[in-house]
Amino acid sequence: MVGVVGAKDLPAEPSEEEFRLGLRSGLILCNVLNKVHPGAVSKVVESSCDSAAAPDGAALSAYQYFENVRNFLVAVEQRGLPTFEASDLEQGGKSSRIVNCVLALKSYSQHIFGLAHAASGYHRVLEENRKLYNQVQDLKGNIRVYCRVRPFLGRQSNVTNTVDCIEEGTITINTPPKYGKGRRAFNFNKVFGPSATQEEVFEDTRPLIRSVLDGYNVCIFAYGQTGSGKTHTMSGPKDLTENNQGVNYRALSDLFLLAEQRKGTLQYDVSVQMIEIYNEQVRDLLANDEIRNNSQNGFNVPEANLVHVSSTFDVIDLMNLGQRNRAVGATALNDRSSRSHSCLTVHVQGRDLTSGGVLRGCMHLVDLAGSERVDKSEVTGDRLKEAQHINRSLSALGDVISSLAQKNAHVPYRNSKLTQLLQDALGGQAKTLMFVHISPELDAVGETLSTLKFAERVATVELGAARVNKDSSDVKDLKEQIANLKAALARKEGEHESVQGRRKPTGEIGNIEARKKYRSRQKTQSIDLDELLGNSPPWPPVSSPGEMYGEDDREIGSGDWVDKVMVNKQDGARGTVGCWEPENSRMPDSFYQKYLPEQSYNIFPGGNGFDVATTDDLDELDAATSDSSEPDLLWQFNHSKLSSLTNGGMSKVNNLNAKSTRSPELR
Numbered sequence: 001m002v003g004v005v006g007a008k009d010l011p012a013e014p015s016e017e018e019f020r021l022g023l024r025s026g027l028i029l030c031n032v033l034n035k036v037h038p039g040a041v042s043k044v045v046e047s048s049c050d051s052a053a054a055p056d057g058a059a060l061s062a063y064q065y066f067e068n069v070r071n072f073l074v075a076v077e078q079r080g081l082p083t084f085e086a087s088d089l090e091q092g093g094k095s096s097r098i099v100n101c102v103l104a105l106k107s108y109s110q111h112i113f114g115l116a117h118a119a120s121g122y123h124r125v126l127e128e129n130r131k132l133y134n135q136v137q138d139l140k141g142n143i144r145v146y147c148r149v150r151p152f153l154g155r156q157s158n159v160t161n162t163v164d165c166i167e168e169g170t171i172t173i174n175t176p177p178k179y180g181k182g183r184r185a186f187n188f189n190k191v192f193g194p195s196a197t198q199e200e201v202f203e204d205t206r207p208l209i210r211s212v213l214d215g216y217n218v219c220i221f222a223y224g225q226t227g228s229g230k231t232h233t234m235s236g237p238k239d240l241t242e243n244n245q246g247v248n249y250r251a252l253s254d255l256f257l258l259a260e261q262r263k264g265t266l267q268y269d270v271s272v273q274m275i276e277i278y279n280e281q282v283r284d285l286l287a288n289d290e291i292r293n294n295s296q297n298g299f300n301v302p303e304a305n306l307v308h309v310s311s312t313f314d315v316i317d318l319m320n321l322g323q324r325n326r327a328v329g330a331t332a333l334n335d336r337s338s339r340s341h342s343c344l345t346v347h348v349q350g351r352d353l354t355s356g357g358v359l360r361g362c363m364h365l366v367d368l369a370g371s372e373r374v375d376k377s378e379v380t381g382d383r384l385k386e387a388q389h390i391n392r393s394l395s396a397l398g399d400v401i402s403s404l405a406q407k408n409a410h411v412p413y414r415n416s417k418l419t420q421l422l423q424d425a426l427g428g429q430a431k432t433l434m435f436v437h438i439s440p441e442l443d444a445v446g447e448t449l450s451t452l453k454f455a456e457r458v459a460t461v462e463l464g465a466a467r468v469n470k471d472s473s474d475v476k477d478l479k480e481q482i483a484n485l486k487a488a489l490a491r492k493e494g495e496h497e498s499v500q501g502r503r504k505p506t507g508e509i510g511n512i513e514a515r516k517k518y519r520s521r522q523k524t525q526s527i528d529l530d531e532l533l534g535n536s537p538p539w540p541p542v543s544s545p546g547e548m549y550g551e552d553d554r555e556i557g558s559g560d561w562v563d564k565v566m567v568n569k570q571d572g573a574r575g576t577v578g579c580w581e582p583e584n585s586r587m588p589d590s591f592y593q594k595y596l597p598e599q600s601y602n603i604f605p606g607g608n609g610f611d612v613a614t615t616d617d618l619d620e621l622d623a624a625t626s627d628s629s630e631p632d633l634l635w636q637f638n639h640s641k642l643s644s645l646t647n648g649g650m651s652k653v654n655n656l657n658a659k660s661t662r663s664p665e666l667r
C-alpha cells in the first residue's frame with residue numbers, strides 16, 4: 001500500500017537540509033514514476049492544481065510537488081498498477097527492477113513528504129507571523145518617541161524635582177512662573193521614570209530589532225540636553241556590567257539571538273560601522289588608519305570600516321573600541337560629555353535558504369551630542385567651538401523636523417551632516433524611535449521644556465510606510481554587478497589621479513585622541529555618507545513618497561516577501577505545476593549512495609528506455625521528463641550548497657562577507 005503521511009507523522013520542525021533533500025527526491029520519484037506510467041502524472045497534476053487546500057507562500061510549489069507525488073501514488077494504486085511491495089524485489093525482469101527503484105525512492109519520499117508538508121506549514125506560519133508583526137508595527141504610525149527621565153545623581157539629592165508626575169505616556173512638568181503656567185503635560189508613546197531599568201527601557205525597543213531582521217531599516221536615536229542620560233540609555237554607564245548595558249549592546253545581542261533562532265530558514269550576515277560627527281566632520285570610530293577626505297560630495301567622508309561580526313562578543317569589542325575613540329570631554333554639566341554625535345550602524349543581510357531571496361535590514365543607533373547653553377556649561381576655546389557645532393547641528397535637526405511636521409515640499413537635510421545622516425530615518429521608510437531625555441533638576445527646566453516641546457513635534461512627523469528591503473536573486477546579482485563596476489571605476493579613477501599626482505591631501509581629523517589599531521578583522525572600503533545611511537531608498541518628496549525610486553526599488557518594495565519560487569510561478573508561460581526541469585539539479589553522489597540501496601542505484605541496465613545505471617543517467621532521465629524552468633531556481637543543489645547547509649548558521653557569514661565587502665547597497 002502506498003502510505004499517505006498523516007498529521008501525526010509530521011515532524012515538528014524538519015531541518016532545512018531534510019526539506020531540500022525531500023524536495024529533490026520527490027522530483028526524482030515523480031520523474032521515475034512518470035516513465036513507468038506515462039500520463040498518470042499529468043492527470044494528477046490537473047487535479048492537484050485545483051486543490052483549494054494548497055497553502056500559499058514560499059512553500060507553495062514544494063507543497064504541490066509533494067501533493068502530486070502522493071496523488072500519483074494513490075492513482076497508481078487505484079488503477080491496480082504495480083503495488084510496490086518488498087516481495088516485488090524477488091521478481092526478476094525489468095518491471096521488478098523498476099519497482100525496486102521506485103520502492104526505494106518511495107519509502108524515502110514518504111518520509112520526506114511528511115517533512116516537506118510540515119515545513120510548508122512552518123514557512124507559511126513564519127511568513128504570516130512576520131507580516132502581521134510588521135503590520136502592527138506600521139500601524140503604530142509616526143516616529144515613536146519615548147521619554148526617559150534621568151534620576152538625580154548622587155551629589156544632587158536635595159535639588160527640586162521638576163517632574164510632577166508620570167502616567168503611562170504622559171509626563172507633567174512643574175514650570176516656574178518664568179516659563180508660563182504652573183504645570184505642563186507632554187504626551188509620548190511611553191515615558192520612563194527615573195527608576196526604570198535598562199532592561200525595561202529596552203523591552204519596548206525590542207520589536208524594532210526583529211524588524212531589522214525582517215528587512216526593514218530602523219533608526220533609534222537619543223536626544224536631550226547634555227548630561228540627561230543619552231549615553232546611559234544607548235551604551236550604559238562607564239562601569240558597564242551585563243545588567244546596565246544600554247540599548248546598543250542589547251539590540252545586538254537580540255539580533256544574534258533571533259538570527260540563531262531563524263537559522264533553519266534564514267542565514268544572516270551582520271556587519272557594523274561606527275562613525276561620529278565631530279565639528280561637522282564625519283569620522284570613523286573603527287578606523288585603523290587616518291581618515292581621508294573625499295571631496296566628491298563636497299564634504300569630508302571617511303572610509304568607514306565595515307566590520308563583520310558573528311557574535312555579541314565581537315560587537316562588544318568593537319563598541320568598546322568605538323567608545324574609546326569617541327570625542328569626549330568634561331563640561332560643567334557632565335564630566336564625561338559626548339562632544340560628537342555617534343552612530344553605530346548595523347547592516348543585516350538575510351538569505352532565505354529555501355527561496356534564495358535576500359532581505360537587507362539596517363539599523364542606526366545614534367547617540368546625539370547633548371545640547372547645552374554655552375553660558376551655563378562654562379565652555380571656552382575648543383569646547384566652545386564643539387558646543388557651537390553641536391547646537392548648530394541640533395538646530396538643523398529642529399528645522400528638518402519642523403519642515404517634516406508641516407509637510408513642506410523642501411526639507412533642509414543638507415544643512416548639517418547630522419540631518420544628512422538621519423535623512424532616511426526621519427523622512428524615509430525607516431522605523432524610527434527617538435529616546436528623549438530630560439534631567440529632573442530645577443535649573444535644567446528651561447532645557448527640559450524646550451526638549452519636550454521638540455520631542456512632541458518629532459512625534460507628529462509622519463513617516464512613509466516602512467518598507468522591507470528585499471531582493472530576488474536576480475536583482476541581487478544585478479546589484480552586485482553594479483557595485484563591482486562602480487568599484488572598478490573608482491579604482492581606475494584612483495589610478496588616474498595618482499598617476500597625475502593630483503591625489504587629495506589627507507583629511508583633517510580634528511583633535512581626537514590617537515586611534516587604537518584594530519586590524520585583525522577589518523575590511524576597509526570606500527563609502528560615502530549615503531552608504532552610511534544604509535540601504536534604504538532615497539528620501540522621496542513628502543507629497544509623493546516613492547516617486548523618486550527606480551524601477552528596481554519599486555519592484556522590490558511591494559511589501560511582500562519576494563521569493564524566487566513565487567516570482568516564477570506568477571509567470572504564466574512557465575512553471576506548470578508538476579513539470580520539472582532539472583537543469584543543474586543533479587544531486588551529489590553522496591545523496592544517491594546514501595539514500596538509494598546499492599542495487600537500485602545501479603539498477604537499470606541499458607535497453608529499457610530510461611536506464612538509470614548511473615547518476616549521469618538519472619540526469620538524462622530528469623532532463624527527458626522536464627519542461628519547466630522552475631526547478632533551476634528551486635532545485636539548485638550541489639555539493640557546496642549541501643556542505644554550506646550542514647555547516648550552517650552564522651559560522652558561514654565570514655565566507656559570505658569575504659565575497660562581498662561592500663555594505664549592503666540598494667541605491
Ligand SMILES: Nc1ncnc2c1ncn2[C@@H]1O[C@H](COP(=O)(O)OP(=O)(O)OP(=O)(O)O)[C@@H](O)[C@H]1O
Binds near residue numbers: 150230238334336339
Ligand atoms: N537612568 C540613569 N540611571 C542612572 N544614572 C544615569 C541615568 N542616566 C544617566 N545617568 C548618569 O548621568 C550621567 C550623565 O549621563 P550621560 O553621560 O548618559 O548623559 P548624556 O546625555 O549622554 O550627556 P552628554 O550629552 O553630555 O554626553 C552619567 O554619569 C550617567 O551614568
